[in-house]
Structures are given as structure tokens and as C-alpha cells.
Amino acid sequence: MEQLKENLKVAIIEALNLEDVSKEEIDNEAPLFGAGLGLDSIDALELIVLLEKEYGVKVENPEDGKDIFQSINTIAAFIEKNQK
Amino acid sequence: METRVLKYAEINSSKAIRNGEVVVDNPSQLIAKEYFKEIYMALDLKYPKFYKMDGLCQLALLATEMLIGDGDYKGDEIAIILGNKNASLSSDKQHYAAIASKENYFPSPAVFVYTLPNIMLGEICIKHKITGENSCFMMENIDADFLHTYVSHLFEADNYKYCITGFVDFTEENYIAKLFLAGSVDSSDSEATYKFDKTFNKIIP
Numbered sequence: 001m002e003q004l005k006e007n008l009k010v011a012i013i014e015a016l017n018l019e020d021v022s023k024e025e026i027d028n029e030a031p032l033f034g035a036g037l038g039l040d041s042i043d044a045l046e047l048i049v050l051l052e053k054e055y056g057v058k059v060e061n062p063e064d065g066k067d068i069f070q071s072i073n074t075i076a077a078f079i080e081k082n083q084k
Numbered sequence: 085m086e087t088r089v090l091k092y093a094e095i096n097s098s099k100a101i102r103n104g105e106v107v108v109d110n111p112s113q114l115i116a117k118e119y120f121k122e123i124y125m126a127l128d129l130k131y132p133k134f135y136k137m138d139g140l141c142q143l144a145l146l147a148t149e150m151l152i153g154d155g156d157y158k159g160d161e162i163a164i165i166l167g168n169k170n171a172s173l174s175s176d177k178q179h180y181a182a183i184a185s186k187e188n189y190f191p192s193p194a195v196f197v198y199t200l201p202n203i204m205l206g207e208i209c210i211k212h213k214i215t216g217e218n219s220c221f222m223m224e225n226i227d228a229d230f231l232h233t234y235v236s237h238l239f240e241a242d243n244y245k246y247c248i249t250g251f252v253d254f255t256e257e258n259y260i261a262k263l264f265l266a267g268s269v270d271s272s273d274s275e276a277t278y279k280f281d282k283t284f285n286k287i288i289p
Binding site: 015016017042052 | 121132135136190191192193194197
């Protein structure tokens with residue numbers, strides 16, 4: 001699980017072009033949107049693509065995104081639960 | 085009052101120039117992405133969204149920053165009228181590459197949003213809170229005659245104090261931004277400015 005979280009941080013930094021952010025700066029529990037990394041709605045769509053492309057996990061209902069993309073912890077839990 | 089060119093900026097693959105002074109040199113011919121980052125840092129910008137933009141928007145944003153970044157302008161007093169040749173071709177190609185294969189079909193929303201050239205206007209407006217009229221016209225090269233006519237009408241018809249005009253074009257291999265800040269100034273106060281006429285683009289040699 002910890003390795004998954006570390007890989008996830010690297011993938012997010014790369015996919016979202018977070019040039020000024022290092023993986024060490026991303027707290028597993030910190031919110032990714034709003035006050036946290038300051039991600040926006042396009043980033044949310046990009047995260048949906050990232051999960052499908054890199055982890056083979058589909059977010060079937062976009063409404064669930066709010067809960068899934070809360071933090072690194074919640075994304076990792078979603079991947080672990082749904083990855084086949 | 086008369087319309088004059090108050091400032092100008094140019095970014096080409098060799099140099100970034102503001103009012104004739106070199107801001108950043110590119111002697112080692114860095115690729116666009118790295119070179120634009122150098123300019124971003126030289127201008128001391130703190131705008132993380134910059135890194136999410138495509139090349140065309142980064143180029144337009146940097147040239148605008150060189151033009152009005154250090155000034156105190158009100159967004160509703162500024163219009164933007166630009167020309168462009170290759171539209172969003174670079175992002176279009178990137179998007180096409182992501183959807184070309186049925187087996188590997190992963191269009192990127194972050195790329196797709198930049199598949200229109202007028203998005204550069206939006207990015208400039210967001211950064212500088214500009215709410216005036218903004219348009220992007222397709223042209224082979226900078227058409228100073230057309231831009232002069234359009235901008236002059238704009239100053240006559242609406243209550244703008246300034247207009248950012250010029251040409252911004254980007255492909256990975258070839259790019260250029262030539263921007264001019266036209267503004268209404270008192271005729272007696274036009275010493276440090278340039279003539280705004282149908283050949284205003286010649287201000288930049």
C-alpha cells in the first residue's frame with residue numbers, strides 16, 4: 001500500500017504538471033483540491049484518466065470522484081479495492 | 085488624446101525582448117518548454133498554472149507579462165486583439181496522438197482544453213483579470229494594417245484605455261510573440277511612446 005501511494009504521487013505530479021511540487025510535499029491525508037494542492041476540475045478529469053490508464057481502474061460514476069479524490073489515502077484505497 | 089504604442093515585447097527562439105532590452109537570451113537554443121521556463125523564472129512569476137498550459141498559451145502569457153506585468157492596469161480598461169497563424173496545432177497533434185489508437189484511447193482533458201487558439205486570450209484574461217473585448221484572428225503573418233484598423237475602431241467605439249495587440253504563433257519548431265500595448269495618451273505626453281499606425285509592427289525591427 002505504501003509503495004502504491006508513493007507511485008501515485010509521482011504519477012499525479014507528472015500527469016498534472018505540478019512542476020513546483022515534490023512527492024515529499026504531498027501529505028497522504030491532505031486534501032488534493034481547494035486548499036491542498038489547489039487542483040481544479042480539469043485536474044479531476046485528468047485523475048480519472050490516470051486511474052484508468054495506469055491502474056486499470058474505472059470511476060464509473062463521476063459523482064463518486066469527490067470522495068475518491070479527497071487525498072492520496074482515499075485514491076490508493078479505491079485503487080486497491082477495485083484493481084483486478 | 086491620441087492612440088500610441090506605449091510598450092512592446094517580443095519572444096522569439098533566440099531572445100525575449102522588452103522595449104528593446106533583452107530580458108532573456110537563449111544562446112544554447114533550449115527547446116521551447118525549457119526556454120519558456122527560463123523566461124518565467126527571469127520574470128519572477130509565481131503562477132503554477134503556467135506549467136499546465138500548452139506552448140501557445142505559455143508564450144502569450146509570458147509576452148503579456150513582459151508588457152503589462154509591472155504596471156497598474158484595470159482589467160475593464162483593457163482589450164486584447166491578436167493574430168495567429170497555426171491556431172492550436174501543437175495541442176491538436178498531441179490530442180490526436182492520444183485518440184489515434186482504439187486500443188490505447190486515452191484523451192487527456194488537460195490537453196483537449198487547449199485545442200483552440202483563443203484559449204490564450206482566456207489565460208491572459210484570467211491572469212490579469214481583464215474583462216474587455218478579446219478576439220483572435222487568423223493571419224499568415226502579423227497584419228498590422230488590419231490590427232490597426234480594428235484597434236482604432238475599438239478605441240473610438242468603446243471606452244478602453246489600453247489594447248494589447250499583435251501576433252502570437254506557436255509550433256514546437258517555430259514560434260513568435262510580438263505584442264504591443266496601445267493606449268490613449270495626451271498628445272503632449274507622447275514622448276516616450278511610439279506611433280500607432282498601419283505599420284506599427286515595424287517598431288520591432
